[in-house]
Amino acid sequence: MYENEEKLTKAFVIAAIIWGVIGMCMGLMAALQLYLPQLNFANEYINFGKIRPLHTNAIIFGLVCNFIIGLSLYIVAKTSVVNLVSKGLSWFLFWGWQITLVIGLISIALGYTSTKEYAEFEWPIDIAIVVLWLTFGYIFFGTLAKRKTKHIFVSNWFSGGVIIVIGLIYLINNLAIPVYAFKGYSIFSGASDALVQWWWGHNAVGFLLTAGFVGTNYYFIPKLVNRPIYSYRLSLITFWGLIGFYTWAGTHHLLFTSVPSWIQNIGVVMSILLWIPSWAGAFNAWMTCTSNKEELKTNPVVWFFLSSIAYYALATFEGPLMAIRWFNMIAHNTSWVIGHVHSGALGWVGMTCIATFYYFIPKLYKKELYSYGLVKVHFVLAHIGVLFYIVSLWIGGIGQGVKSLSLTESGSLTYSFVDILRFMEPYMLGRAIGGALFILGMLVMVYNLIMTVKKPQKVVIEGAY
Amino acid sequence: MEESISKSVMAFITITTVVVLFSFFVWVFPGFFFTNDLKEITTAKPYTALELAGRDVYMAEGCVACHTQMVRNLEPERKRYGRPNKMEDDVYEFNFLWSSQRTGPDLTNIGLKYTEGWHKQHLINPQAIVPASIMPQYPWLFEKKLNVSHVIASMKAMKKLGVPYTDTQIENSSSKVEGKTKGDALVAYLMSLGVDTREKGGDLN
Numbered sequence: 001m002y003e004n005e006e007k008l009t010k011a012f013v014i015a016a017i018i019w020g021v022i023g024m025c026m027g028l029m030a031a032l033q034l035y036l037p038q039l040n041f042a043n044e045y046i047n048f049g050k051i052r053p054l055h056t057n058a059i060i061f062g063l064v065c066n067f068i069i070g071l072s073l074y075i076v077a078k079t080s081v082v083n084l085v086s087k088g089l090s091w092f093l094f095w096g097w098q099i100t101l102v103i104g105l106i107s108i109a110l111g112y113t114s115t116k117e118y119a120e121f122e123w124p125i126d127i128a129i130v131v132l133w134l135t136f137g138y139i140f141f142g143t144l145a146k147r148k149t150k151h152i153f154v155s156n157w158f159s160g161g162v163i164i165v166i167g168l169i170y171l172i173n174n175l176a177i178p179v180y181a182f183k184g185y186s187i188f189s190g191a192s193d194a195l196v197q198w199w200w201g202h203n204a205v206g207f208l209l210t211a212g213f214v215g216t217n218y219y220f221i222p223k224l225v226n227r228p229i230y231s232y233r234l235s236l237i238t239f240w241g242l243i244g245f246y247t248w249a250g251t252h253h254l255l256f257t258s259v260p261s262w263i264q265n266i267g268v269v270m271s272i273l274l275w276i277p278s279w280a281g282a283f284n285a286w287m288t289c290t291s292n293k294e295e296l297k298t299n300p301v302v303w304f305f306l307s308s309i310a311y312y313a314l315a316t317f318e319g320p321l322m323a324i325r326w327f328n329m330i331a332h333n334t335s336w337v338i339g340h341v342h343s344g345a346l347g348w349v350g351m352t353c354i355a356t357f358y359y360f361i362p363k364l365y366k367k368e369l370y371s372y373g374l375v376k377v378h379f380v381l382a383h384i385g386v387l388f389y390i391v392s393l394w395i396g397g398i399g400q401g402v403k404s405l406s407l408t409e410s411g412s413l414t415y416s417f418v419d420i421l422r423f424m425e426p427y428m429l430g431r432a433i434g435g436a437l438f439i440l441g442m443l444v445m446v447y448n449l450i451m452t453v454k455k456p457q458k459v460v461i462e463g464a465y
Numbered sequence: 466m467e468e469s470i471s472k473s474v475m476a477f478i479t480i481t482t483v484v485v486l487f488s489f490f491v492w493v494f495p496g497f498f499f500t501n502d503l504k505e506i507t508t509a510k511p512y513t514a515l516e517l518a519g520r521d522v523y524m525a526e527g528c529v530a531c532h533t534q535m536v537r538n539l540e541p542e543r544k545r546y547g548r549p550n551k552m553e554d555d556v557y558e559f560n561f562l563w564s565s566q567r568t569g570p571d572l573t574n575i576g577l578k579y580t581e582g583w584h585k586q587h588l589i590n591p592q593a594i595v596p597a598s599i600m601p602q603y604p605w606l607f608e609k610k611l612n613v614s615h616v617i618a619s620m621k622a623m624k625k626l627g628v629p630y631t632d633t634q635i636e637n638s639s640s641k642v643e644g645k646t647k648g649d650a651l652v653a654y655l656m657s658l659g660v661d662t663r664e665k666g667g668d669l670n
Contacts, residue, residue, distance in 0.1 A: 266491070405542075
């Protein structure tokens with residue numbers, strides 16, 4: 001019954017893994033360039049200014065979006081007990097997305113960029129993405145509308161929320177007038193543009209990198225541990241909390257800047273409030289994940305889910321903290337922010353993706369996972385990698401912030417910019433090592449999954465007896 | 466509400482959209498109307514053709530990945546980077562370039578600090594001037610010529626957006642950028658930063 005859905009999901013998941021590895025390698029390159037500037041090779045297309053947006057876009061639109069689109073469509077079909085509303089459109093969405101992404105990344109390398117973070121793509125790419133996103137929305141909600149179940153399953157709430165919020169905000173933030181092919185100017189200037197941008201920037205994190213995965217977790221974790229969701233009520237709180245508070249919090253990116261302070265303060269208050277739904281969601285997922293003690297002891301895939309939840313709790317605690325003025329004064333513009341983002345990106349998003357791949361890919365191909373031993377190896381590599389990464393940037397980033405603000409008794413600056421650069425050098429290396437270990441773990445996973453898929457088909461004899 | 470929203474797709478879409486747009490109307494939308502008031506009080510002047518071309522180079526090269534243009538109004542920041550930004554300073558900044566990372570120093574007032582020659586040398590080989598620098602080298606910028614028609618298109622687009630360029634200025638712009646390299650333009654842009662908004666006592670140390 002679900003042949004097309006399974007084929008489509010396989011395509012999206014494989015694309016997600018490929019983009020993920022490419023995007024992470026670009027991230028590693030960027031990290032190394034910050035330690036060894038010679039690695040910019042005085043080259044127009046692969047210097048840090050190009051590699052950094054290539055990294056973020058490959059991860060967000062490659063790994064994350066393929067994951068979310070592929071799995072949310074699978075989940076909506078399965079939980080609604082119907083086929084997707086259109087087979088043709090779903091494949092148009094798949095190929096359209098990959099082609100758009102390839103053209104988009106090439107255009108960034110060539111210097112066609114809006115410079116607005118996670119919205120670097122220029123107007124022709126933006127138009128393509130909006131069209132594809134509407135297609136996604138049509139397939140998703142169309143399928144949901146003809147469901148055979150009475151209620152909308154909780155995962156679909158989150159996916160639906162992601163589709164609506166991202167669609168709206170992406171569109172508004174990218175409003176621009178074309179100057180020539182692949183070059184446009186935002187229709188907003190200065191402070192207005194900053195507000196629109198961080199309305200988007202923070203919600204790209206809140207919805208693409210958070211709500212989407214919360215949704216898929218509500219489907220996959222109960223399946224994996226073979227137990228129901230711990231609390232339906234908590235999932236409601238998470239959903240309305242995220243939808244209600246998240247879109248307000250973006251101005252914490254603009255504290256102490258020239259935007260009016262009442263707008264800055266909204267961001268501070270809402271960011272602190274966000275702590276509640278975040279930890280409600282984390283608690284719910286944690287309790288679900290630990291409800292099957294036998295699986296918890298023996299299955300390393302469960303460990304990956306658990307650690308993803310732990311990192312989610314960490315990042316959503318650190319986030320509100322960094323939005324408080326006193327901390328923000330130090331953290332703003334420093335590498336601490338990058339560390340914080342990666343405790344979310346590698347810890348939460350990364351581990352969730354990894355766990356889902358290990359659980360779901362064997363299921364999709366109807367095979368047993370090739371090696372649980374290798375999953376354990378991956379577990380160790382991934383965690384040492386993330387720890388190296390975050391701890392390096394805690395020390396390096398907080399030091400950078402404190403040193404930048406430090407004044408001598410006579411009121412002059414204690415450290416020159418070069419002093420601070422020298423101080424950060426070892427931590428830039430530590431971060432790159434962490435990233436490299438994480439990628440090594442990803443390669444172990446890719447090998448494990450390829451071997452899984454290549455295994456001879458399980459012999460299923462239906463009705464043999 | 467819980468009942469209907471978990472049963473009706475239309476109710477779900479409508480309620481979610483309304484909840485999400487609430488924040489938009491409170492703190493994003495009002496920002497769209499700042500501009501006209503800010504234009505009245507700003508001391509910022511529109512970029513010359515060459516500076517504007519340089520700004521496009523600055524964007525294209527991804528300089529924002531490492532350089533902010535937002536001095537926060539804190540004592541150490543004022544000491545290090547000069548006069549803090551005011552909202553009206555950036556009224557002609559279509560695509561704001563505040564950035565969010567200071568891997569390199571803030572550039573809001575950089576035009577007050579160095580000479581053109583310094584910038585050119587530094588862009589070609591930053592490590593020759595600051596040995597500990599981790600900035601990439603940009604020698605090719607001084608080999609590639611500007612595309613004149615693109616510069617004119619950029620000025621016209623800015624005019625459409627409300628930057629007070631006159632038609633003569635736009636017509637004359639081609640002679641100003643003809644034969645110039647991307648690097649020349651970038652240096653001109655950097656030299657312009659902080660100049661219009663300069664105030665007494667606001668210079669860099």
